[in-house]
Amino acid sequence: MILLNLGTYPPKQCGIATFSMDLRNSLLINGNEVKVMAVSDNSYQYHYTDEVLFNLKQNHKQSYIRAANYLNKAPLELIIIQHEYGIYGGMEGEYIAELVRLLHKPFVLITHTVLPRPSKRxxxxxxxxxxxxxxxxCMTRRSEHLLSDLYEAPPELIQVIPHGVPEFKEQTQDSLKEKYGLQGRDLISTFGLIGPGKGLELGIQAIAQIVKEHPQATYLILGQTHPMLKKQEGEKYRHMLEDMVVKLGLEHNVVFVNKFLSDEELGEYLYMSDIYLSPYPNKDQAVSGTMAFAIGCGRAIVSTSYAYACEFLSGGRGLLAAEADPEELAGLMKRILTNPDLKQSLQYNALKLGKSWSWPSVGQQYTRLFEKLLAETPLTKEPRISYARL
Structure with missing residues (x-):
């Protein structure tokens, strides 16, 4: 099959860009040809690799019209559109609708944010x-129900495919702790692009409670500040976190690893972590690639009870705090640190699910879906009759 993925793409550093690259690689492994249309913002000059055929300017409406014309003429069988409101231009990312309105090729929509209480737009x-x-x-059963019930998507068109996970090289915890000079420490980690809304304040405050009983507990905050946030306000948020660490006297218990981590580095940090902490305060968070990675590595996970966590940490795969409360998070983490059997059980249950989430396996699921669609859909597709309006 000749496919094209439309979304952000490396070297842009964001979750959708990483997902787009990983999905492309997984589809290549499964025998597909995959080109890319990359969405670029105005803040940076991106130097793309050869698979990128078209640079879509995020905030230029005319670029979306040119992109649709390009796609209609190109020898492509199927378009994959990554949907996240923030990566497209216009009010609530509405410019992507202009491209879709003009598109005469079949496309698959991959939804990353399915809000239970959306604005009208x-x-x-x-x-x-x-x-x-x-x-x-979509990537969760909850999103599946929201798409059909709230967004009026035809149920027969919706398919749940989990967020993919790299095939991390499994390594022993002790050897990794020795490699990084962290022997004898109880390691708690959180990773991802840093910015408000990630709940890192909660994590730091929880560590302040834990070290009273576990002085060797160490919180690894892994990742750099989100490039767009850094462009707007520098390192204001990170400095606030660093000041909090000093105020709480946690200089020896909180470590900032301020860099964009490769999959190899992420795997090492995850495998040496005793606990993975996911402290998102937003209960509507529909998808978390970082939690998917932690499940894929079979970590003992403690999380706030946001939507994605509630769905995938059930069945003994993790511990959930009812509220985004540092004391409650600290209590759950102390349970794991004092109970090796609980830690082992959580790791086993998470890994059992995570093994089926490897990118090659996920790419196979997408490939089967695309083959089925193309068997039923002509290359040039007239839009289905619809009463949806913008």
Whole structure:
């Protein structure tokens, strides 16, 4: 199959860009040809690799019209559109709807954010995209129900495919702690691009409670500040976290690893972590690639009870705090640190699920979906009749 992925793409540093690259690689492994249309913002000059055929300017509406014309003429069988409101231009990312309106090729919509309480415009945009798609992919059962019940997507078009996970090289915890000079420490980690909304304040405050009984507990905050946030306000948020660490006297218990981590480095940090902490305060968080990675590595996970965590940490795969409360998070982590059997059980249950989430396996699921669609859909596709309006 000749496919094209539309979304952000490396070297841009964001979750959708990483997902787009990983999905492409997984589809290549499964025998597909995959080109890329990359969405670029105005803040940086991106130097893309050869698979990027078209640079879509995020905030230029005319660029979306040119992109649609390009896609219609190109020898492509199927378009994959990554949907996240923030990566496209216009109010609530509405410019992508202009491209879709002009597109005469079948496309699969991959939804990364399915809000249970959208604004009027957010609902209109996603409703319209769903009405024109040949298939809609989401990553949780909760999102599946929201798409059909709230966004009026035809249920027969929706398919749940989990977030993929790299095939991390498994390594022993003791050898990794020795490699990084962290022997004898109880390691708690959180990774991802840093910015408000990630709940890192909660994590630091929870560590302050834990070290009273576990003085060797060490919190690894892994990742650099989100490039767009850094462009707007520098390291203001990181400095606030660093000041909090000093104020709480945690200089020897909180370590900032301020860099964008490769999959190899992430795997090492995850495998040497005794606990993975996911302290997102937003209960509507539909997908978390970082938690998917932790599940894929079979970590003992403690999390706030946001939507993605509630769905995938059930069945003994993790511990959930009812509220985004540092004392409650600290209590759950202390349970793991004092109970090796609980830690082992959580790791086993998480890994059992995570093994099925490897990118080659996920790429196979996407490939089967695409083959089925192309068997049913002509190359040039007239839009389905729809009453969705923008």
């Amino acid at each position: 957010q609902k209109q945009v996603l409703n319209y995209l769903c009405s024109r798609a040949s298939a809609i992919v």
